Amino acid sequence: MVELIGIIEGIVTLFLALGIFFMFTGAIGLLRFPDFYTRLHATGKCDTLGEVLIISGLLIYHLFVYSPGAELSVKLVPIKLLFLIAFIFLTNPTGTHALMKAGYTTGVKPWKLGEKRQ
Numbered sequence: 558m559v560e561l562i563g564i565i566e567g568i569v570t571l572f573l574a575l576g577i578f579f580m581f582t583g584a585i586g587l588l589r590f591p592d593f594y595t596r597l598h599a600t601g602k603c604d605t606l607g608e609v610l611i612i613s614g615l616l617i618y619h620l621f622v623y624s625p626g627a628e629l630s631v632k633l634v635p636i637k638l639l640f641l642i643a644f645i646f647l648t649n650p651t652g653t654h655a656l657m658k659a660g661y662t663t664g665v666k667p668w669k670l671g672e673k674r675q
């Protein structure tokens with residue numbers, strides 16, 4: 558049993574590390590990319606994946622390490638985490654699309670090679 562918990566904690570650590578990596582990569586993309594559209598693309602993709610990986614790691618930890626033998630209110634936490642993952646998968650791309658469409662309709666021009674960065 559102790560060996561299984563060690564493997565699960567390793568998997569959880571991997572999920573959390575990958576989630577942090579993608580969140581950090583999205584932040585770098587926000588700072589380094591040249592225009593509004595590429596910045597939103599980087600943050601939209603990386604933040605969604607990073608958040609889902611982090612929450613998945615927390616879900617696995619809660620299911621296998623924290624909650625066995627716990628009361629009902631503690632056992633409902635994984636269901637809430639699954640709803641949170643579904644909510645993030647629906648709202649992050651929708652919000653990014655809405656921001657890009659608003660930028661496009663207000664006349665924000667895409668960056669072209671050779672132009673100075675904004």
